[in-house]
Amino acid sequence: MLKIKHVKVNYQKELVGVTSVPQFGWVIESDDKNIIQKTYQLQLSLNHNFNNIIYDSGIVNSKESAHILLDNFKLESATKYYARVRITILSGQSTDFSEPAIFVSALIDSKEWEASFISAETEQDADLSKATYLRKEFTINRKVKEAWAFTTALGLYKFYLNGQKVGEDELTPGWTSYHNHLLYQTYDITGLLKDGENAAGAMIGAGWYKGKMGFMGFRNHYGKQTAFLGQLIIRYEDGTQDIIGSDESWAGSDAPIVFSEIYDGEIYDARLEQRGWNEAGFEAEEWNKVSLVEFDKKVLTAQGASRVKMIDKLPAKKIFCTPEGDTCIDFGQNLTGWISFVAKGKKDDKIEINCFEVLDSKGNAYFDNLRAAKQTLIYYFKEDGEIEYHPSFTFQGFQYAKITSWPGLPKLEEISAYSVHSYLEPTGSFHCSNPDLNQLHHNVLWGLKGNFVDVPTDCPQRNERLGWTGDAQIFSRTASYLVNTYEFFTKWLVDVAADQTKEGGVPHVVPDILKPETMHDDWLLSQGTHSAAAWADVAVIMPWSMHLNFGDKEIIKKQYSSMKSWINFMQEHAVEDIWNYKLQFGDWVALDAEEGSYFGATPNDLTCTAYYAYSTGLFAKMAASIGEKEDAIRYTKLYHRISDKFRKSFFKPDGTMTAQTQTAHIIALYFDLVSEEFRQTTVESLIKLLEKENGHLVTGFVGTPYFCHVLSQNGHTKEAYDLLLKEDFPSWLYQVKMGATTVWEHWDGMKPDGTMWSADMNSFNHYAYGAVAEWIYRVVGGIDTDENHPGFQHSILYPHIGGELDYAETKYESPYGILATKWEVDKNVINLQVTIPHNTTSTIRLDTDEIFESDGLNFSQKGGISEAWAGSGDYTIKYKSR
Ligand code: BGC
Secondary structure: OOEEEEEEEOOEOEEEEEOOOOOEEEEEEOOOOOOOEEEEEEEEEOOOOOOOEEEEOOOEEOOOOOOEOOOOOOOOOOOEEEEEEEEEEOOOOEOOOOOOEEEEEOOOOHHHOOOOEEEOOOHHHOOOOOOEEEEEEEEEOOOEEEEEEEEEEEOEEEEEEOOEEOOOEOOEOOOOOOOOOEEEEEEEOHHHOOOEEEEEEEEEEOHHHHOOOOOOOOOOOOOOOOEEEEEEEEEEOOOOEEEEEOOOOOEEEEOOEEEEEOOOEEEEEHHHOOOOOOOOOOOOOOOEEOEEEOOOHHHEEEOOOOOEEEEEEEEOOEEEEOOOOOEEEEEEEEEEEEEEEEEEEOOOOEEEEEEEOEEOOOOOEEOHHHOOOOOEEEEEOOOOEEEEEOOOOOOEEEEEEEEEEOOOOOOHHHEEEEEEEEOOOEOEEEEEOOHHHHHHHHHHHHHHHHHEEOEEOOOOOOOOOOOEHHHHHHHHHHHHHHEOOHHHHHHHHHHHHHOOOOOOOOEOEOOOOOOOOOOOOHHHHHHOOEOOOOOOOHHHHHHHHHHHHHOOOHHHHHHHHHHHHHHHHHHHHOEOOEOOOOOOOOOOOOOOOOOOOOOOOOOHHHHHHHHHHHHHHHHHHHHHHOOOHHHHHHHHHHHHHHHHHHHHHHEOOOOOEOOOOHHHHHHHHHOOOOOHHHHHHHHHHHHHHHHHOOOOOOOOOOOHHHHHHHHHHOOOHHHHHHHHHOOOOOOHHHHHHOOOOOOOOOOOOEOOOOOEOOHHHOOOOOOHHHHHHHHHHHHHOOEEEEOOEOOOOEEEEOOOOOOOOOEEEEEEEEOOEEEEEEEEEEOOEEEEEEEEOOOOEEEEEEOOOOEEEOOOOOOEEEOOEEEEEEOOEEEEEEEEOO
């Protein structure tokens, strides 16, 4: 039966907190093949029954079922909207109206903020990391129709109404370039209000805003005082409304969290609890007056989706005693989040837990790689009895925890861990006959979970956890296969643009706390705090990745000037089209670095110029896609000039590259900077460089993500699989064999004898090298987008069989629905099943010259490759393996 499976708003199934009309899209369901939409009708209503239609597109002749923008429709503030769709298809059938998707608007105009930022702290508290309470009572004496809360903080907050926490979000409002961009959250609070006296309460912690952030240990990057901003809109059945906003009439007090820091953990002293502080009727006479804090409300932006939540609950797996005599817990998974416990104790008893990632070679707790981060949770009992606790304004990166203090003996069932990260709908899945490869895929996903804590970070455990732009650049496409990154990345890209220098330079970390005014590292300051190739290029490559996976043009428009100014910055500093600038990370942590250095052997001129060309080329394509014709022409010309220069500068007349590193060859090939006459030589040289290392990579952040791609794109799929499946150091599966449950920062983070790479930079949860999962999706599963029809409107399905796998099953939920391939090897025959979403088409490409069963598809053959165009639906194809 033909139907609309679901409607999406801004690529989400639900969106609570928008200030501009979202884009619409829908997924079509049918058992038939070749479904192409002919018309659609989109309606909006203020209720589920649609008896009050406020927008009707009418019947629109259009094949578009994604990225639909509405003309002439304006949102009202604090309103719940329902959107439904029906369609007809080319063959004449039509659907009923879909189930509606819901979206909720926030405060459309910043002038609607009547509330003020209030603080229970003073500037003298600048060096304290305590949490504070704020409260206010109010009366409701009419019947409430609906009520909404809009809340945020300078710091981190939890908001309560009548004793109950509002919403399921954590670590709100997240981390942004606060003075340019501060998010607030929107909540439906209708069910939390009651007749008579009500109480609103907020607890605020230092968080990223005021706490200690950065490896230099400085605090107060954005301000010296935490503050809360909240506005409730209460609409009554009688048509009137009340606005309750944070203001000077609220009262403030210290909270039982006496210390809370992102890196160091939390100290909760239950003896300071004030029971009922967030409920009506609480005696708050001793509370203090609050002060108003100046902050520009124009920078407030509603957050729609991708909020941080407690997501997976992992029970403790094992409690054990280390050779050094420490009692430790193993959760069986390296994760980012919180330990939660239930414990029985007596008044003044103390619980102390220290979180860490790995055991050392002797099986003892290893804290050295946390550097200065304490990752410690401390709880003091108020009275005899049982308590339940998890922290609030911090997070830890850990698989293990040492129990330094506990009343009596801890029991396994009393302790569990929660992963805490931005909730992004899963979109990808992969399973094959090789359990180690499945584990690698799992590790990549958990690397994402652990490092998508409101901003894309490098690592979640040591005193860093920063939005390193290079790591996010490398991983952005992989991430967009694994989960729906749309809201997460669009939010972070606002900060990329906000924190760009006036000249267009892009900081090394976003939000940028390495700015000269807040940075005190002489070396970094003198070398340069912004604009490193492959890092800064995130400004262009991340929007490009999103364009490919979502087909979205709005993101290009939004980031356009940020992208353009980055390209212009490079052009400004290039000398005769060779770009290089101050501090460069180059092929960071590559194994061909000199002993003791993090900087790989590929020269900076080459890496920088390659990225200069690549980003310029992508920018020109994006300019063309949104009709910026002049820019498209100008930057295409620039791209050709840089590429020519690259070819002249980094290739010798005999076709060999000036830099004999794997990475030089990889980026030259992947970025298409090799002239056709030298392509074969370049590929052969790369193979030789690989053979020289006995089939191992020695690449770092720059070369690694593309290594398998350039091999499979150039007729060396076998070598690509061999590289992916290598099991000895250095390789992805070496880590898996060593028991990794996330991806490591270093190929040899832990040596075969269990000893460690230097403790100064050795994260066991760093997603960068996990970028290889993009190859798993695009090449093993063969699910790729066609650049000319992005968002998988037309996909290329080209699974590459290999790696001695018996089968591989890959799925990806595109904006149009699920794309899937499953191939099984039966001696010389490959059985392939594919699913193509409705209202999209595919080119199915196979490495074969003989198709046994084509399921009605028309394959043509050329050079050992069979190709067919396919409409939507499920197909089963049998073909001879090569
Ligand atoms: C981070 C990296 C980052 C690098 C740049 C490290 O400390 O963990 O992932 O990209 O610095 O130098």
